[in-house]
Amino acid sequence: xxxxxxxxxxAGVSTATASRVIGATGYPVSAAARQRVLDAALALDYVPNxxxxxxxxxxxxxxxxxxHDITDPYFAEVVRGxxxxxxxxxxxxxxxxxDRDPQRENSYVRLLRSMRAAAVxxxxxxxxxxxxxxxxxxxxxxxxxxxxxxVHLSPHAFGAPEVGVxxxxxxxxxxxxxxxxxxxxxxxxxxxxxxxxxxxxxxxxRRGLVExxxxxxxxLIQHGTFDADGGAAAIDALRAGGPExxxxxxxxxxxxxxxxxxxxxxxxxxxxxxSVAGFDxxxxxxxxxxxxxxxxxxxxxxxxxxYEHAMRQLAGVAPARILLPTQVMLRGSTASAAPS
Amino acid sequence: xxxxxxxxxxAGVSTATASRVIGATGYPVSAAARQRVLDAALALDYVPNxxxxxxxxxxxxxxxxxxHDITDPYFAEVVRGxxxxxxxxxxxxxxxxxDRDPQRENSYVRLLRSMRAAAVxxxxxxxxxxxxxxxxxxxxxxxxxxxxxxVHLSPHAFGAPEVGVxxxxxxxxxxxxxxxxxxxxxxxxxxxxxxxxxxxxxxxxRRGLVExxxxxxxxLIQHGTFDADGGAAAIDALRAGGPExxxxxxxxxxxxxxxxxxxxxxxxxxxxxxSVAGFDxxxxxxxxxxxxxxxxxxxxxxxxxxYEHAMRQLAGVAPARILLPTQVMLRGSTASAAPS
DNA sequence: GGACTGGTAGCAAACGTTTACTGTAGGGTG
DNA sequence: CACCCTACAGTAAACGTTTGCTACCAGTCC
Numbered sequence: 001x002x003x004x005x006x007x008x009x010x011a012g013v014s015t016a017t018a019s020r021v022i023g024a025t026g027y028p029v030s031a032a033a034r035q036r037v038l039d040a041a042l043a044l045d046y047v048p049n050x051x052x053x054x055x056x057x058x059x060x061x062x063x064x065x066x067x068h069d070i071t072d073p074y075f076a077e078v079v080r081g082x083x084x085x086x087x088x089x090x091x092x093x094x095x096x097x098x099d100r101d102p103q104r105e106n107s108y109v110r111l112l113r114s115m116r117a118a119a120v121x122x123x124x125x126x127x128x129x130x131x132x133x134x135x136x137x138x139x140x141x142x143x144x145x146x147x148x149x150x151v152h153l154s155p156h157a158f159g160a161p162e163v164g165v166x167x168x169x170x171x172x173x174x175x176x177x178x179x180x181x182x183x184x185x186x187x188x189x190x191x192x193x194x195x196x197x198x199x200x201x202x203x204x205x206r207r208g209l210v211e212x213x214x215x216x217x218x219x220l221i222q223h224g225t226f227d228a229d230g231g232a233a234a235i236d237a238l239r240a241g242g243p244e245x246x247x248x249x250x251x252x253x254x255x256x257x258x259x260x261x262x263x264x265x266x267x268x269x270x271x272x273x274x275s276v277a278g279f280d281x282x283x284x285x286x287x288x289x290x291x292x293x294x295x296x297x298x299x300x301x302x303x304x305x306x307y308e309h310a311m312r313q314l315a316g317v318a319p320a321r322i323l324l325p326t327q328v329m330l331r332g333s334t335a336s337a338a339p340s
Numbered sequence: 341x342x343x344x345x346x347x348x349x350x351a352g353v354s355t356a357t358a359s360r361v362i363g364a365t366g367y368p369v370s371a372a373a374r375q376r377v378l379d380a381a382l383a384l385d386y387v388p389n390x391x392x393x394x395x396x397x398x399x400x401x402x403x404x405x406x407x408h409d410i411t412d413p414y415f416a417e418v419v420r421g422x423x424x425x426x427x428x429x430x431x432x433x434x435x436x437x438x439d440r441d442p443q444r445e446n447s448y449v450r451l452l453r454s455m456r457a458a459a460v461x462x463x464x465x466x467x468x469x470x471x472x473x474x475x476x477x478x479x480x481x482x483x484x485x486x487x488x489x490x491v492h493l494s495p496h497a498f499g500a501p502e503v504g505v506x507x508x509x510x511x512x513x514x515x516x517x518x519x520x521x522x523x524x525x526x527x528x529x530x531x532x533x534x535x536x537x538x539x540x541x542x543x544x545x546r547r548g549l550v551e552x553x554x555x556x557x558x559x560l561i562q563h564g565t566f567d568a569d570g571g572a573a574a575i576d577a578l579r580a581g582g583p584e585x586x587x588x589x590x591x592x593x594x595x596x597x598x599x600x601x602x603x604x605x606x607x608x609x610x611x612x613x614x615s616v617a618g619f620d621x622x623x624x625x626x627x628x629x630x631x632x633x634x635x636x637x638x639x640x641x642x643x644x645x646x647y648e649h650a651m652r653q654l655a656g657v658a659p660a661r662i663l664l665p666t667q668v669m670l671r672g673s674t675a676s677a678a679p680s
Numbered sequence: 681g682g683a684c685t686g687g688t689a690g691c692a693a694a695c696g697t698t699t700a701c702t703g704t705a706g707g708g709t710g
Numbered sequence: 711c712a713c714c715c716t717a718c719a720g721t722a723a724a725c726g727t728t729t730g731c732t733a734c735c736a737g738t739c740c
């Protein structure tokens with residue numbers, strides 16, 4: 001493991017000079033010495049020790065991303081976006097799948113603190129859980145005390161995300177689109193009530209209904225887990241409950257995919273009998289049959305902007321909050337309401 | 341940013357004693373001193389500096405995973421598996437999406453070397469590209485010279501994976517299953533010819549044909565990119581070429597999903613007219629209509645075992661190679677060959 | 681009573697960098 | 711010629727740990 005000391009020795013200079021050449025600082029070094037150092041570094045296959053550098057700076061070129069589960073396409077996209085930004089600066093990205101378990105999340109944050117990660121990006125939504133949030137608050141303070149940047153990409157207990165997505169407008173736009181197709185009874189799969197992002201989306205649904213002049217009906221709203229199984233279960237619950245509806249709007253794509261699968265199993269014609277719409281527009285949405293109508297979220301961009309926001313924080317600028325726009329994508333899973 | 345020095349001062353002991361308490365080494369410390377140190381650490385919210393520890397050990401508790409693209413469900417699963425293993429040891433996982441670009445891969449490996457990552461897991465397959473492989477060989481040597489463990493999860497230029505999946509047997513089993521349904525003309529979407537893993541899967545296809553007593557026919561094999569667009573394009577090419585076939589076996593699920601989508605667009609009945617089978621069994625496979633028959637790969641386990649293999653390398657044991665078994669999952673996209 | 685032993689504790693070096701500070705030489709300026 | 715400034719080079723301290731070595735103390739054994 002070659003160190004800068006050996007490079008300096010081979011080049012016949014002090015470690016200071018070697019460091020100044022390698023680090024490409026502006027400090028003046030004679031052309032001859034510079035060349036000798038460069039040659040030596042190449043000959044010895046010298047790679048600087050980031051730990052030593054980090055120790056000195058109390059910060060290493062690493063960003064942690066806390067996600068629910070990297071296996072969830074939503075988060076994979078976001079992480080990729082963070083990576084895109086990071087790669088440009090030679091930063092590395094640490095992925096932390098917390099499964100929304102407060103304990104795991106805390107232990108990840110602690111590890112990131114211990115390695116002096118330059119920034120921590122919370123990709124997922126916060127959970128309304130006083131116990132958890134108190135502990136989280138302590139950790140956030142700790143992170144910031146360590147000089148790390150903290151960025152949220154979803155609403156959380158302590159406020160709005162620094163960089164986020166306009167969930168309310170997005171869902172409202174989808175509801176408007178469905179209403180525009182003649183749907184009057186639009187059910188909603190809302191996900192877990194404790195998840196702040198799910199609440200925002202529910203609010204978007206309500207706003208969409210109001211704007212379309214439709215009557216809210218609590219029996220049309222189903223809560224549950226935020227994944228495909230939750231979507232399937234919600235279908236069963238809705239059908240058991242008996243409310244009539246011709247369209248189903250979902251708080252995310254996984255719910256919609258699960259609902260779609262269950263409806264297909266039950267022999268319900270989509271979109272003939274029921275239109276189904278998702279939210280997030282993960283890449284799978286295009287691959288189902290029928291392809292899923294959804295609301296496109298610029299997830300990769302969200303990640304990249306989150307990274308950039310963090311870097312600006314580190315640079316001392318306090319950047320403005322950003323809400324990225326969404327886009328309704330109508331595909332085969334939605335159609336005009338059948339004339340009743 | 342509290343250091344162990346402050347903890348020691350508050351506890352009224354030397355840093356050595358504080359370190360021995362915090363580090364939970366076996367070194368004897370009196371109960372009184374131990375308690376004072378613990379109290380001080382808690383009061384100051386002390387978090388050890390992993391950079392300083394790493395500097396001393398020339399190694400930090402971090403594993404890098406080189407993937408093609410974290411957005412590809414195959415790799416997301418593998419990364420999650422690595423995370424599962426790592427979490428148990430309080431290791432962190434760095435995700436590196438190289439897009440199979442040699443230059444990006446090399447720069448990631450260099451960064452991982454610079455931070456003295458304890459291990460690097462290459463999740464994706466190698467590419468038959470002499471230039472690239474020469475440079476990669478240098479980096480692997482560098483990694484090992486740094487004392488890092490190196491694990492491959494797919495075949496690569498320098499040999500078989502330390503922990504892998506039985507691609508040949510897997511595809512052969514699927515071909516056998518299709519043949520068992522009466523299919524005699526089975527086409528194959530093979531992916532990029534330069535990718536070692538694609539070659540293995542092609543070999544599995546050939547072996548499956550031979551074992552089923554079927555005639556190989558080069559016109560039934562389509563190469564292309566390893567994603568959904570590649571699958572769609574391959575369908576067009578096959579249909580333009582005109583060879584008859586009743587079943588389509590794909591070297592991975594993304595190819596199959598793209599093929600399925602294109603066939604649906606073209607109004608071809610799946611599985612009535614053509615059976616379609618994928619490989620990998622990513623979670624989306626269950627969500628398409630019809631649900632995709634595929635070969636289940638224990639991807640998450642692959643990642644976890646890869647991590648464990650790396651840890652054993654670090655511990656000085658030279659563990660045996662492992663080939664994980666696969667499982668054919670028959671779903672709605674495959675059916676008996678129509679009597680011709 | 682002296683030597684030894686075992687349990688604790690601390691000193692200080694080492695890991696690989698960066699950088700403030702000091703030093704030196706040479707050239708320009710008054 | 712004296713002075714100062716600039717360009718370059720080196721010394722050494724500092725970052726926060728861990729750990730080998732030494733030191734102290736109280737028993738214990740002969």
